[in-house]
Amino acid sequence: MGAELKLVVFSLGHEEYGVEVDKVQTIERMMPLTRVPKTPAFVKGVINLRGVVVPVIDLRERFGIVATEYTENTRIIIVRQQSIEVGLIVDSANDVVDVDEDQIEAPPEVVGGIRAKYLRGIAKLDDRLLVLFNLQEVLNKDEIIQLEQLGE
Amino acid sequence: MESNQYLSMFIDESKEHLQALNDNLLELENSPSDLGIVQNIFRSAHTLKGMAATMGFEDLANLTHEMENVLDLVRNSKLNMNEHIFDMLFKSLDALDAMVNDITEGGSGKLNVQHIVSGLKAIVSGDNASAAGSSSKPASSELHLPGGLDQFQLSVVEQSLQSGFQVFVIRVRLREDCVLKAARAYMVFDALERNGEIAKSDPSVQDIEQEKFDREFTVYYITKLDGQSVEVMIQDISEIESVALMPIDANTLAQMRERSAAVQESKSESGSQRDAAQSAAGANAQANGQAKQQAGSRTIRVDIERLDTLMNLFSELLIDRVRLEQLASELQKHELTETVEHMSRVSSDLQNIVLKLRMMPVETVFNRFPRMVRDLAKNLNKKVDLIVTGAETELDRTVIDEIGDPLVHLLRNALDHGLEDTTGRIAAGKPETGNIYLRAYQSGNHVFIEIEDDGRGINRDKVLNKAIERGIVKSEDASRLTDHDVYQFLFASGFSTADVVSDISGRGVGLDVVRSKIASLGGAVTVESKLGQGTKFIVQLPLTLSIITAMLIRLGDEKYAIPISSIVETTLITKDDIRNVQGMPMIRFRDNIIPLVNLADVLEVPNHALDDSAEMNVVIVHKGEKLAALLADEFIGQQEIVLKTLGDYLNRLFAISGATILGDGQVALILDTNALIK
Numbered sequence: 001m002g003a004e005l006k007l008v009v010f011s012l013g014h015e016e017y018g019v020e021v022d023k024v025q026t027i028e029r030m031m032p033l034t035r036v037p038k039t040p041a042f043v044k045g046v047i048n049l050r051g052v053v054v055p056v057i058d059l060r061e062r063f064g065i066v067a068t069e070y071t072e073n074t075r076i077i078i079v080r081q082q083s084i085e086v087g088l089i090v091d092s093a094n095d096v097v098d099v100d101e102d103q104i105e106a107p108p109e110v111v112g113g114i115r116a117k118y119l120r121g122i123a124k125l126d127d128r129l130l131v132l133f134n135l136q137e138v139l140n141k142d143e144i145i146q147l148e149q150l151g152e
Numbered sequence: 153m154e155s156n157q158y159l160s161m162f163i164d165e166s167k168e169h170l171q172a173l174n175d176n177l178l179e180l181e182n183s184p185s186d187l188g189i190v191q192n193i194f195r196s197a198h199t200l201k202g203m204a205a206t207m208g209f210e211d212l213a214n215l216t217h218e219m220e221n222v223l224d225l226v227r228n229s230k231l232n233m234n235e236h237i238f239d240m241l242f243k244s245l246d247a248l249d250a251m252v253n254d255i256t257e258g259g260s261g262k263l264n265v266q267h268i269v270s271g272l273k274a275i276v277s278g279d280n281a282s283a284a285g286s287s288s289k290p291a292s293s294e295l296h297l298p299g300g301l302d303q304f305q306l307s308v309v310e311q312s313l314q315s316g317f318q319v320f321v322i323r324v325r326l327r328e329d330c331v332l333k334a335a336r337a338y339m340v341f342d343a344l345e346r347n348g349e350i351a352k353s354d355p356s357v358q359d360i361e362q363e364k365f366d367r368e369f370t371v372y373y374i375t376k377l378d379g380q381s382v383e384v385m386i387q388d389i390s391e392i393e394s395v396a397l398m399p400i401d402a403n404t405l406a407q408m409r410e411r412s413a414a415v416q417e418s419k420s421e422s423g424s425q426r427d428a429a430q431s432a433a434g435a436n437a438q439a440n441g442q443a444k445q446q447a448g449s450r451t452i453r454v455d456i457e458r459l460d461t462l463m464n465l466f467s468e469l470l471i472d473r474v475r476l477e478q479l480a481s482e483l484q485k486h487e488l489t490e491t492v493e494h495m496s497r498v499s500s501d502l503q504n505i506v507l508k509l510r511m512m513p514v515e516t517v518f519n520r521f522p523r524m525v526r527d528l529a530k531n532l533n534k535k536v537d538l539i540v541t542g543a544e545t546e547l548d549r550t551v552i553d554e555i556g557d558p559l560v561h562l563l564r565n566a567l568d569h570g571l572e573d574t575t576g577r578i579a580a581g582k583p584e585t586g587n588i589y590l591r592a593y594q595s596g597n598h599v600f601i602e603i604e605d606d607g608r609g610i611n612r613d614k615v616l617n618k619a620i621e622r623g624i625v626k627s628e629d630a631s632r633l634t635d636h637d638v639y640q641f642l643f644a645s646g647f648s649t650a651d652v653v654s655d656i657s658g659r660g661v662g663l664d665v666v667r668s669k670i671a672s673l674g675g676a677v678t679v680e681s682k683l684g685q686g687t688k689f690i691v692q693l694p695l696t697l698s699i700i701t702a703m704l705i706r707l708g709d710e711k712y713a714i715p716i717s718s719i720v721e722t723t724l725i726t727k728d729d730i731r732n733v734q735g736m737p738m739i740r741f742r743d744n745i746i747p748l749v750n751l752a753d754v755l756e757v758p759n760h761a762l763d764d765s766a767e768m769n770v771v772i773v774h775k776g777e778k779l780a781a782l783l784a785d786e787f788i789g790q791q792e793i794v795l796k797t798l799g800d801y802l803n804r805l806f807a808i809s810g811a812t813i814l815g816d817g818q819v820a821l822i823l824d825t826n827a828l829i830k
Contacts, residue, residue, distance in 0.1 A: 032817075032818060034710070034811070034820065035710065035758075036798070036802060036805065036821065037754075037755040037756050037757075037806065037807070037808065038755075038805065038806040039802065046802075046819050046821075048817055048819050051463075051465065051468045053797070054799060084801045085800075086799075
């Protein structure tokens with residue numbers, strides 16, 4: 001038996017994803033966004049999270065999955081990776097599961113349109129598959145800069 | 153470990169005491185005969201020693217102990233202060249400072265201070281020899297051996313010394329808030345008697361048992377232990393404020409014998425004199441003590457992060473307030489409206505307090521300058537008076553933390569290059585002693601700090617020639633430049649070279665660094681100078697970094713804030729005012745043609761169309777001397793905003809310097825207009 005991991009489960013399109021509970025600050029409903037000019041399209045803007053200004057990115061757009069309207073179920077998961085605090089817009093988030101490290105396998109090349117680089121692995125639970133994010137890569141700032149330069 | 157939680161307290165308090173020592177020593181240097189100051193110095197050194205010993209910083213404790221020995225002689229008039237002693241004491245302070253800094257950075261506070269210790273010891277022993285030789289002194293040295301020993305006790309002490317025991321006079325002071333003084337004293341006695349014998353105590357044991365003493369008692373203690381361990385032993389007992397230890401040897405014993413005889417004979421005159429002196433000193437000390445105590449009880453230390461949290465929580469409260477006000481106006485219930493209005497008033501008072509909490513007097517930066525100027529003046533062999541005014545002016549804590557280095561730089565410059573040397577001053581018909589004024593004052597939303605000297609001033613032509621030589625300015629433009637323009641060259645990076653230093657009074661040494669530092673704090677620095685009469689550097693700083701006054705504008709559906717500090721004015725234009733110059737839209741403003749920026753375009757505001765059929769709002773902004781006009785859909789108004797960062801994820805944004813949260817809870821971005829002016 002490996003170490004236990006607690007994951008917050010969220011959905012994006014048809015897949016279910018997991019992010020470590022200890023990286024998640026809070027989960028919020030959609031709230032008004034303030035657009036920030038000259039940022040990549042997936043940066044939706046900033047929100048007022050109880051007096052702290054936090055940038056928010058749309059995970060669908062981040063990975064080039066077809067964007068949908070935000071619904072009642074849409075959530076902003078506020079995550080922290082080192083000094084970076086960011087909100088991730090996801091289709092829904094409603095579960096926390098325990099996963100054993102042994103249950104995690106290396107990710108295939110592409111899952112649901114997301115390249116392996118951004119993934120930590122795939123957890124096979126009894127009746128479902130959970131894709132684990134590599135937050136560090138998802139929030140990689142260098143890539144934002146590259147994307148910005150591409151846009152220009 | 154338990155002492156960890158006391159470490160930050162120890163560091164803070166040590167720094168305070170070191171500062172007090174520094175200040176008092178400087179004061180004493182000006183009036184060397186004022187024993188009241190010596191008394192203060194002694195007290196600070198003493199407390200420092202006690203704290204260091206408790207925390208286990210031995211080198212610190214040892215050094216302060218030696219300082220204390222010297223100071224003890226001084227305050228008992230057995231030693232007159234002279235330049236050598238001042239230098240030695242200042243050196244000790246520097247060493248102490250280094251140790252405390254080491255501790256602050258996680259070190260052990262160890263430092264080799266052998267040479268200073270021996271220097272201090274030499275002062276003490278040198279004086280002791282001369283004191284023993286003169287017969288007029290003994291009466292006063294009685295002061296620190298209160299309640300002299302009777303013949304029997306003297307012989308006990310003598311015998312103990314002969315058989316290799318140590319004898320100490322120990323003065324123990326309890327903390328003011330100590331509740332059971334007798335019990336603490338008993339613990340001290342108990343601890344002492346486990347390792348030795350108490351020959352005499354003053355007040356007597358009976359009086360101490362009945363709490364018939366103030367906070368202090370003195371014992372003659374015979375033991376095999378060394379002074380250090382005795383001291384540590386007593387310090388280990390809680391609620392002890394301080395312990396002072398003085399070893400007695402055969403010499404002092406002989407003096408004491410002499411004195412006890414002499415005192416009995418001539419008790420009448422010298423006695424009453426001494427009493428008078430003593431009570432005067434006592435009153436002095438008491439007054440000081442009271443002032444200290446008051447200051448102590450009026451302040452507490454708060455972690456700056458907690459203040460930030462408080463600020464954040466408060467902005468949340470503000471948002472709820474706005475919401476409540478809306479609800480109240482919808483519901484039209486008289487009682488609700490009244491309550492909400494009251495809450496609004498309270499919260500705006502609260503807002504003022506929260507904002508003020510971050511402010512600190514510039515004194516915290518200024519107080520190290522007198523010492524620095526003294527040392528530097530000594531090195532340069534110049535005579536200087538530093539005149540500080542407005543030290544109580546308050547600035548945001550963040551600015552306070554950063555402003556020290558630039559000011560040090562400017563002061564050094566004034567002292568080193570601004571002021572002439574003594575012969576130069578006499579030749580110029582000025583008083584020998586140069587003046588450096590350090591002034592701070594508040595004006596509007598800014599705090600100004602001025603550093604002015606009455607030295608030789610800046611030679612405009614030489615600066616200008618240098619600038620032309622370096623290609624910073626063309627010689628044909630030179631005649632049109634104002635003095636102000638010319639002095640700004642001093643801040644150009646790389647302007648400071650060795651030959652400049654010797655040519656033009658050295659102005660320019662690292663001034664580019666000073667300017668960029670001050671600019672990073674949102675401030676500016678300017679120079680005024682008159683050749684032969686002196687130079688004035690004026691540093692302008694924002695009152696606070698966390699709150700600024702801004703103009704809110706609307707662009708389409710979005711709101712942006714423009715800091716008032718970069719706005720020249722707001723005005724209205726029509727389509728006819730706009731001209732195209734080389735394809736760029738420009739407008740005329742006060743005899744200048746300035747570029748017109750369509751903000752909504754630049755910021756890519758969605759669904760925005762410029763309506764140029766009517767009058768249009770423009771904000772004239774400046775970056776230094778350059779101007780630009782920014783088009784806005786609407787001016788919402790001017791208000792105080794709390795600055796927030798956008799976090800680490802979004803950095804290097806174009807034309808955005810931060811964000812703020814508006815009354816309705818929405819985030820508005822703050823424009824960095826500098827990026828819009830080319």
